Amino acid sequence: MRAFLAALCVAAAAAAADSRCAGKIPSSWSWVGPVVSRNSSSIQHSQFSVGAEGMDRELTVFDNWKSYLSGTGAKFARVQAGWERCEPEGAGSYSWGWLDNIVVGMVARGVEPWIELSFGNSNYPNGGNAGSSSPFPQAGPALAGWLAWTTAVVCRYSPVDNIGAACAGHSRAPGLSTVLGANIFQVWDEPVKAGNTIQAYASLANATATAVSLAAPGAQVWVGGFSSPDAGLADALLTGMTHMGGVGLVTGVSYHSFTSAPEAASSAVSALRATASKYGDIEIVQGGGGAPSSPADAASQSGYNWTECSQAKWVSRRMVQDHQDDISTSVFTMVDMCTPDGGVVADGLIGATCPSKQVTKPKPAYYAFNALASLFDAHWHYRSLSITVTPASGGFGSYTPFTGAYVHDTSSEFWVALWLGGQTPTNAGETPTVDSTVTIRADGLFAPDLCWVDPVAGSRHRISTWSFGNGLYTITGVPLSDYVTVVVACPEAA
Secondary structure, three states: OHHHHHHOOOOOOHHHOOHHHOOOOOOOOEEEEEOOOOOHHHOOOOOEEEEEOOHHHOOOOHHHHHHHOHHHOOOEEEEEOOHHHHOOOOOOOOOOHHHHHHHHHHHHOOOEEEEEEOOOOOOOOOOOOOOOOOOOOOOHHHHHHHHHHHHHHHHHHOOHHHOOHHHOOOOOOOOOOOOOOOOEEEEOOOOOOOOOOHHHHHHHHHHHHHHHHHHOOOOEEEEEEEOOOOHHHHHHHHHHHHHHOOHHHOOEEEEEOOOOOHHHHHHHHHHHHHHHHOOOOOEEEEEEEOOOOOHHHOOOOOOOOOOHHHHHHHHHHHHHHHHHOOOEEEEOOOEOEEOOOOOEEOOOOEEEEOOOOEEEEEOHHHHHHHHHHHHOOOOEEEEOOEEEEEEOOOOOOOOEEEEEEEEEOOOOEEEEEEEEEOOOOOOOOOOOOEEEEEEEEOOOOEOOOEEEEEOOOOEEEEOOOEEEEOOEEEEEEEEEOOOOEEEEEOOOOO
16 A cells, blocks of 8 residues: 555656646645656556547547556546448448557557447438437338448457357457456446437447347446437437336436536536336446637537636546546546648647647647546445534635545545536636635544645645644645645555
8 A cells, every 4th residue: 555655756847837837835845745646557447548539530549648648647538439431332342440449449459449330420321410400310221231330349358258149250450369348338428419319329230239248248338318418318218218118228327527527517416327227137338428728619518718727626526526526537638639621629738739630749638637537446445434624814715625534445544635626717816715724533543644636736745734633633734726636645656
């Protein structure tokens, strides 16, 4: 445990942070070192995923940014498999090279791709098109072609132990480990738009889930990909699949979350979870939530002066709020995307220039993601501890204090995440800091010393203003800000 904690302090990502974006640190809290992450290969498991969308439509190029992937610490990445790009002639002749390169390359970097089966194929009559607003292939040769491609994808990229008899005669991606690959397959993305109905989607999802399960009985099948955590849509979908006989094949319902204050979605997420549970052991998954780093390119969240600072803060809150709610979560997206009309989708953790699609640099959000993915691996579990936050003077203004306690599964050590939420994150030079007293009732838990981890500033400080008595840890002068900071047990080497 202590060796792991010490390892978090041996190299820096702090240079990428904007100090004007970070909150204030009490002068008596001594510098310990920079916050650094482990890479994806060194993390056994976690709930964090990063989006790798758009490559099916060539909005970004894997080879341009693949060297940065493992550095996120993400264990999963969403990949849109692109029916039309895989089958450019619509005759059952597949072109796998581009997708093989992505899947094999991700696995080699310690990241498991979860494959989204999308979108249409204009080479088939009534087969839709390659765009994200494509109509569904619903019948005849188009549906048959879709299901044949689905089977081919699942057989090609699933671990060998997962595949079934339906994969006889199908090829496997060259260079892909027999024991690794894709275990998760999602049916479409944001399906209810551009004239597509939930009833038509239920039919497509039912047929596709059946094809996936025949090809790989051990695979997970996710449905939804809804643009928000909409319990009503999920209920209609799962009811429809129940009537068609396929709901038992579903293991997850995915949704996206682009609220300007990440915490704002929590009540809707709770309703979605309750709805999904009516139909069996179905998890809910935050499959794509992000914030842009530029107001001019704010495709996901317009109407606000987004910068790299507010983006990094947003990412920290999205990740930890979902971890606290025990939800697997994916941040949209790995790299800025270049649209055919010359626009930029600036939600990337890494910047890119358009139209060349060349990478510029990782943004502060990349390093914030990295720091939190390194801290909150699968060994840390949310624990409902009594935590009180009291401002030193005045109040929290328009903000709400959020807290979350986490306990390690093989020790009695604990961590506490703290932030001011309920509002859109601020930009550089605007960061609110509310000095507060934090009390934590942690009977039976232990921290030999306390440190302060700031994933946005990229820094780690030893907390000097804490005491313990009667089962209570009390910390004074805590600088709460509008992004996640974490109180941790200091490493022995600190």
